[in-house]
Amino acid sequence: MRTVLIGNTRTEEMVGDLTALSEQSREAAGHGAHRLLWWAREGDVLVLPTLPDEAFADYVTALTGTPRGSFTVLAPAPGRLGSGLLTPDRLADPALEDALREALHGPGEHGRTAAPTGLRITPVYPDATVADLARRLGAEAALPGWAFHAQGGSALVNSKAAFRAVAAGAGVPIARGTVVNDRGEAVRAIATLLDEGHCAIAKREFGGGGLGNEILTPAPGVEPAGAPRAVLLPDGPAIDAYVADRWPWLTEGGRHRLVVEQYHVGAVPVYAEFVVADDRVDLTGTGEMLTDPVVVGEIVPASARLTGEATAELTAVGRHLCEAYRALGYRGTISADAYVTVRGEIRFCEANGRITGSTHLHTAMAGRLLDPAVRRRRVLLGGECAAPPFPATAAALEEAGLGFDPASGTGVVLVNAFGPLTGAVMYCVIADDVTGARARQAELVPLLAKAAS
Amino acid sequence: MRTVLIGNTRTEEMVGDLTALSEQSREAAGHGAHRLLWWAREGDVLVLPTLPDEAFADYVTALTGTPRGSFTVLAPAPGRLGSGLLTPDRLADPALEDALREALHGPGEHGRTAAPTGLRITPVYPDATVADLARRLGAEAALPGWAFHAQGGSALVNSKAAFRAVAAGAGVPIARGTVVNDRGEAVRAIATLLDEGHCAIAKREFGGGGLGNEILTPAPGVEPAGAPRAVLLPDGPAIDAYVADRWPWLTEGGRHRLVVEQYHVGAVPVYAEFVVADDRVDLTGTGEMLTDPVVVGEIVPASARLTGEATAELTAVGRHLCEAYRALGYRGTISADAYVTVRGEIRFCEANGRITGSTHLHTAMAGRLLDPAVRRRRVLLGGECAAPPFPATAAALEEAGLGFDPASGTGVVLVNAFGPLTGAVMYCVIADDVTGARARQAELVPLLAKAAS
Numbered sequence: 001m002r003t004v005l006i007g008n009t010r011t012e013e014m015v016g017d018l019t020a021l022s023e024q025s026r027e028a029a030g031h032g033a034h035r036l037l038w039w040a041r042e043g044d045v046l047v048l049p050t051l052p053d054e055a056f057a058d059y060v061t062a063l064t065g066t067p068r069g070s071f072t073v074l075a076p077a078p079g080r081l082g083s084g085l086l087t088p089d090r091l092a093d094p095a096l097e098d099a100l101r102e103a104l105h106g107p108g109e110h111g112r113t114a115a116p117t118g119l120r121i122t123p124v125y126p127d128a129t130v131a132d133l134a135r136r137l138g139a140e141a142a143l144p145g146w147a148f149h150a151q152g153g154s155a156l157v158n159s160k161a162a163f164r165a166v167a168a169g170a171g172v173p174i175a176r177g178t179v180v181n182d183r184g185e186a187v188r189a190i191a192t193l194l195d196e197g198h199c200a201i202a203k204r205e206f207g208g209g210g211l212g213n214e215i216l217t218p219a220p221g222v223e224p225a226g227a228p229r230a231v232l233l234p235d236g237p238a239i240d241a242y243v244a245d246r247w248p249w250l251t252e253g254g255r256h257r258l259v260v261e262q263y264h265v266g267a268v269p270v271y272a273e274f275v276v277a278d279d280r281v282d283l284t285g286t287g288e289m290l291t292d293p294v295v296v297g298e299i300v301p302a303s304a305r306l307t308g309e310a311t312a313e314l315t316a317v318g319r320h321l322c323e324a325y326r327a328l329g330y331r332g333t334i335s336a337d338a339y340v341t342v343r344g345e346i347r348f349c350e351a352n353g354r355i356t357g358s359t360h361l362h363t364a365m366a367g368r369l370l371d372p373a374v375r376r377r378r379v380l381l382g383g384e385c386a387a388p389p390f391p392a393t394a395a396a397l398e399e400a401g402l403g404f405d406p407a408s409g410t411g412v413v414l415v416n417a418f419g420p421l422t423g424a425v426m427y428c429v430i431a432d433d434v435t436g437a438r439a440r441q442a443e444l445v446p447l448l449a450k451a452a453s
Numbered sequence: 454m455r456t457v458l459i460g461n462t463r464t465e466e467m468v469g470d471l472t473a474l475s476e477q478s479r480e481a482a483g484h485g486a487h488r489l490l491w492w493a494r495e496g497d498v499l500v501l502p503t504l505p506d507e508a509f510a511d512y513v514t515a516l517t518g519t520p521r522g523s524f525t526v527l528a529p530a531p532g533r534l535g536s537g538l539l540t541p542d543r544l545a546d547p548a549l550e551d552a553l554r555e556a557l558h559g560p561g562e563h564g565r566t567a568a569p570t571g572l573r574i575t576p577v578y579p580d581a582t583v584a585d586l587a588r589r590l591g592a593e594a595a596l597p598g599w600a601f602h603a604q605g606g607s608a609l610v611n612s613k614a615a616f617r618a619v620a621a622g623a624g625v626p627i628a629r630g631t632v633v634n635d636r637g638e639a640v641r642a643i644a645t646l647l648d649e650g651h652c653a654i655a656k657r658e659f660g661g662g663g664l665g666n667e668i669l670t671p672a673p674g675v676e677p678a679g680a681p682r683a684v685l686l687p688d689g690p691a692i693d694a695y696v697a698d699r700w701p702w703l704t705e706g707g708r709h710r711l712v713v714e715q716y717h718v719g720a721v722p723v724y725a726e727f728v729v730a731d732d733r734v735d736l737t738g739t740g741e742m743l744t745d746p747v748v749v750g751e752i753v754p755a756s757a758r759l760t761g762e763a764t765a766e767l768t769a770v771g772r773h774l775c776e777a778y779r780a781l782g783y784r785g786t787i788s789a790d791a792y793v794t795v796r797g798e799i800r801f802c803e804a805n806g807r808i809t810g811s812t813h814l815h816t817a818m819a820g821r822l823l824d825p826a827v828r829r830r831r832v833l834l835g836g837e838c839a840a841p842p843f844p845a846t847a848a849a850l851e852e853a854g855l856g857f858d859p860a861s862g863t864g865v866v867l868v869n870a871f872g873p874l875t876g877a878v879m880y881c882v883i884a885d886d887v888t889g890a891r892a893r894q895a896e897l898v899p900l901l902a903k904a905a906s
Contacts, residue, residue, distance in 0.1 A: 012634055080637075089637050128631050129638065145622075152632035152710065153618030156609065165606030169598075169782015178581050179605035181465060184533075184542050185582065255708050257605065327780050329622015 002043040002116060004100065004142070006123035006130055007033030008086040009049075013158045014125060014354065016206045016252050018081055024421040026084030031418045032357075032426075033086065033124070037061070038364035038415075042070040045103045047096065049086045051075045055391045056417035063404065063413070064368050072103045088129040097136050104137075115139030125354045126332050128152045144277065145331025157330050157353030161205045161257040167348055170324040172317055175347045177261025186243045186250075189260035194218040194233060201227060201263035202246075203350075205256035209357070210294040214250075215263050216242070222265055224293040264347070267339035269295075270302045272318035273362060274334050281322045283315055284333065285362030290383070297383035300361045304379050304434050306340065313346050314338060321348060333359060358382065365413055365428050374409040380430050381437035382415070387425035387448040390417040396451040402444055404430065412444055423452065455496040455569060457553065457595070459576035459583055460486030461539040462502075466611045467578060467807065469659045469705050471534055477874040479537030484871045485810075485879075486539065486577070490514070491817035491868075495523040498556045500549065502539045504528045508844045509870035516857065516866070517821050525556045541582040550589050557590075568592030578807045579785050581605045597730065598784025610783050610806030614658045614710040620801055623777040625770055628800045630714025639696045639703075642713035647671040647686060654680060654716035655699075656803075658709035662810070663747035667703075668716050669695070675718055677746040717800070720792035722748075723755045725771035726815060727787050734775045736768055737786065738815035743836070750836035753814045757832045757887050759793065766799050767791060774801060786812060811835065818866055818881050827862040831883050834890035835868070840878035840901040843870040849904045855897055857883065865897055876905065 010029045012018055021029070030049040037060040040046055051073060061068045075083075076099075079090040090096070104116055119142040123130040126143065131150035134143040143149060156162045161179040168174060176193065177200070180186045186202075193200040199222055204212030213227035216239075224230040233239050250258050269289040275282045286302035289295050303311040318336035325334060335352040361380050370378060387393040397403045397412055404411035415426035427444065431437035463482045465471055474482070483502040490513040493499060504526060514521045528536075529552075532543035543549070557569055572595040576583040579596065584603035587596040596602060609615045614632040621627060629646065630653070633639045639655075646653040652675055657665030666680035669692075677683040686692050703711050722742040728735045739755035742748050756764040771789035778787060788805040814833050823831055840846040850856045850865055857864035868879035880897065884890035 088635065092637070092641055128633070132631070132641070147621035147624075148618055150631055151617035151621045151627075152614055152634070153622060155632075155710070156615055156618055161605055162609055162615075164604035165601055165609055166781060168600035168604045169606060169780075171600075174604075178585070178603055179608075180581070181605070182541065184545070188545055188585070254706070257608070324781070327622075328619065328777070 001118045001120055003041070003120045003122050004045045004047065005036045005039055006086065006121065007036050007046065007048040008091065008123055008125045008130065009033045010085050011125045011127055013127065013155050013206050015208050016204060016212060018085060018087065026082060027419040027421045030084035031416050031422065034416060035360050038064060038360050038368065040071045041066050044071040045100060046071065046073045047086065048073060048075050050083050053390055053417040059394055059414065074099050074103065091129045091133050097133070100137060115142050125154065127154045145329060148329030148331070153329055154353050156328065157325055157334065157351055159205050160203050160259045160350050163351050164259060166324055167321060170321060172321045172348050173346065175261040175264070175349065177259065180258050180260055183243050183247050186247065186258055186260060187239055190216055190233070190239050190243070191236060193262050194239065199263040199265060200260055202250055203259040204250060204252065205258065210291065214246070225291045226269060226294070228294055264339065264341045266342045269337070269339045270306065270314055271335045271337045271358065272315045273356065273358060274319060274322045274336065276322050276326045276331055276334055278331065281319050281326055283319065284359065285366065286311060286314060287358055287361065297381065298358050298361065299434060300358070300366065300380040310340055310344065310346065317346065317348065321351065325351065325353070360415060361428060365430065369404065369406065369413065370409050370430070377432065378409060378430055379433050379437050380428055381441055382426070382428050383441065384424050384426045385445045385448055386423060386452045388452040392451060393425050393448060396447055400443070400447055402440065402447070412440060454571045454573055456494070456573045456575050457498045457500065458489045458492055459539065459574065460489050460499065460501040461544065461576055461578045461583065462486045463538050464578045464580055466580065466608050466659050468661050469657060469665060471538060471540065479535060480872040480874045483537035484869050484875065487869060488813050491517060491813050491821065493524045494519050497524040498553060499524065499526045500539065501526060501528050503536050506843055506870040512847055512867065527552050527556065544582045544586050550586070553590060568595050578607065580607045598782060601782030601784070606782055607806050609781065610778055610787065610804055612658050613656050613712045613803050616804050617712060619777055620774060623774060625774045625801050626799065628714040628717070628802065630712065633711050633713055636696050636700050639700065639711055639713060640692055643669055643686070643692050643696070644689060646715050647692065652716040652718060653713055655703055656712040657703060657705065658711065663744065667699070678744045679722060679747070681747055717792065717794045719795045722790070722792045723759065723767055724788045724790045724811065725768045726809065726811060727772060727775045727789070729775050729779045729784055729787055731784065734772050734779055736772065737812065738819065739764060739767060740811055740814065750834065751811050751814065752887060753811070753819065753833040763793055763797070763799060770799065770801065774804065778804065778806065813868060814881060818883065822857065822859065822866065823862050823883070830885065831862060832886050832890050834882040834894055835879070836894065837877050837879045838898045838901055839876055839905045841905045845904060846878050846901060849900060853896070853900055855893065865893060
């Protein structure tokens with residue numbers, strides 16, 4: 001099987017208005033897409049926003065064992081938002097179509113040709129743009145769920161508003177709350193929760209990492225987790241003023257709906273990730289998300305800190321949710337996000353129908369770098385920290401003896417290279433347990449900070 | 454069983470931006486809601502935007518046999534858009550909640566009380582606002598699909614964009630095309646169809662009656678049907694200019710997605726309407742929509758002019774589509790809209806999850822005015838024409854001997870009263886066949902035009 005991997009790591013349905021992303025965010029998105037190198041196998045074609053650092057590519061392929069020369073990397077010409085993002089205009093570029101055909105069929109194959117048998121198309125985000133590229137390549141069958149994705153179905157899976165309806169319809173437990181269309185409904189929905197003494201969370205319909213959320217509290221003293229800030233709204237006039245002021249931000253200028261739901265202070269955010277296929281739903285892995293105050297990392301598996309009972313419920317109900325999306329026609333990766341309240345209840349809070357910021361931990365780090373027998377006895381800790389340019393980061397790691405050791409199946413893996421605006425590396429610490437991973441992280445972070453300064 | 458019928462005949466998810474509706478449209482919507490009188494039975498409570506004409510109420514109840522004094526009609530205080538529409542602010546009015554409680558439980562019952570057993574809540578449009586009213590009445594169980602509707606699930610059923618994904622996922626045949634998020638994708642989607650010599654239709658995500666559609670043609674001579682106009686786009690620059698000019702209108706200022714699909718010239722628009730219950734999907738009826746150029750009426754049943762084979766396919770595939778929405782959690786009425794191409798193929802084009810502009814033909818006119826044995830031998834022709842104020846319209850009808858005769862099960866039923874801005878009545882001609890219905894219509898329309906002048 002050959003795979004076309006498409007690094008569209010930012011779409012409007014993932015993060016909202018793309019033109020609002022800073023130059024740094026776009027650069028980071030481009031390097032985030034280079035993570036697809038971890039998936040590359042012989043004969044594959046990677047479509048990335050920018051070409052990766054060769055030093056980084058060599059680093060990855062040395063660990064995965066896939067020869068660097070055995071797969072093709074393509075980056076289409078920059079688009080309307082530059083080169084950090086694989087925007088729809090870039091994926092529609094006829095020159096990309098030609099280059100893909102040539103990579104798949106050999107030089108001169110510019111006419112429409114049936115796709116090679118056994119071809120698979122795996123985008124980070126399976127939207128109508130990707131489906132149209134598949135169509136132009138004659139490769140509809142290579143993209144699972146093509147018919148659904150060709151009609152923008154991914155929006156139904158990634159919308160936090162649609163999530164609440166699908167989950168409610170499937171009987172999946174969600175937080176109290178609703179989806180609102182106008183300011184009056186927003187005020188009423190917030191007041192309903194705050195009047196009873198609960199905290200609320202307002203969530204943009206499309207967003208990631210908690211960046212589109214705000215926590216609303218009736219009393220002071222709530223530390224935000226899963227949102228950049230907590231806003232004190234002690235009474236009705238404060239709620240009115242908040243909605244009047246923030247409605248444009250919360251709805252991206254009236255473009256989307258808004259979710260208002262109960263916020264559970266002290267809850268532990270977790271997820272179960274699945275691959276939804278035609279005839280089944282397969283668990284990829286589970287994890288706990290680390291927030292400060294938005295998502296900054298994760299611990300894999302979730303059972304490293306949850307009870308066995310809670311982990312079992314997380315995966316069983318997460319699978320049930322994915323079955324609802326399977327019935328709807330979605331195919332591909334879904335992360336079912338949830339949290340465990342201080343009372344031990346699990347509430348589901350969103351679905352992400354895409355390769356997420358955690359998928360590489362399961363599929364690449366655990367899946368390719370660890371022997372199955374070893375894997376069950378390892379904890380992975382993902383994070384990001386300040387670091388010097390890539391080769392210096394890799395060198396500092398090796399020198400300190402912190403790098404990943406395939407023999408023991410422990411150590412630090414550098415997930416990404418990065419650009420000058422970012423100045424930070426994504427890492428994955430692999431250790432025997434959470435304590436060991438935290439200890440290794442406590443060595444790593446100051447080491448790289450020092451090397452970067 | 455007692456039913457609370459809620460006449461929210463216009464919501465943003467039905468027709469787009471409510472503030473864009475003219476004063477006349479709002480008046481007409483208010484009178485459209487009076488159609489719920491046709492459903493009223495003893496003990497029911499009707500929540501309407503405005504109180505109906507008593508002359509019209511008497512006319513309806515004389516035909517249905519439900520005594521006028523045996524049910525309650527409530528109209529909450531006018532809201533931010535006046536009195537023609539049951540907007541969310543009006544349904545949230547605490548005074549309405551009190552009045553409903555009193556109507557259901559008797560005077561003085563203002564505290565939260567469990568809803569009477571056997572209560573049913575039937576809104577025209579089952580959205581989160583209606584679900585919240587049900588919750589405040591302690592009557593969640595009275596609104597089928599409450600959990601789904603409370604999370605704004607109706608948007609997933611009524612969005613023309615979501616429809617394409619759900620239909621594609623369920624294997625329901627739809628026209629070629631896609632859902633687009635930005636101008637560039639719109640240009641590409643339109644050009645893909647027009648370059649092959651096809652016509653296209655651009656559809657706003659939320660709209661009704663064809664008013665949110667535009668037909669796009671590569672060559673002159675196409676008469677619009679199902680949209681207010683056809684736009685000639687002979688080449689790429691014309692497509693670019695069209696999208697640049699119309700994008701704000703097509704997306705309501707960037708608020709919604711846009712559907713672009715193939716338009717089949719000469720196709721016959723039809724529908725099959727169902728009630729989706731917890732455990733089954735029941736056919737309510739079928740019909741053909743009449744356009745000039747937007748929807749102006751319908752003929753019931755669809756088999757009056759379709760072949761038996763086409764009718765069977767319409768109902769079987771329509772039911773399959775409704776099963777997909779049932780799996781998603783929707784409960785209530787769905788009209789599965791489709792058309793039959795000149796080649797005899799059926800393509801589905803949208804779903805309407807609400808009491809539609811045709812429901813009364815099936816449930817009230819055929820369901821309450823005709824004996825089951827007679828019903829199968831009747832054709833219903835729905836339409837609208839200029840008319841004098843209601844009592845004069847009814848009098849003119851009687852005088853000409855055109856009124857509905859319960860004994861024969863034929864004649865003209867006046868569906869609505871209407872206001873001074875509208876000056877037009879909705880009617881339903883019931884006859885032995887299409888020819889007979891057309892003949893009666895040809896007498897009716899000039900008669901009322903003359904009476905109105």
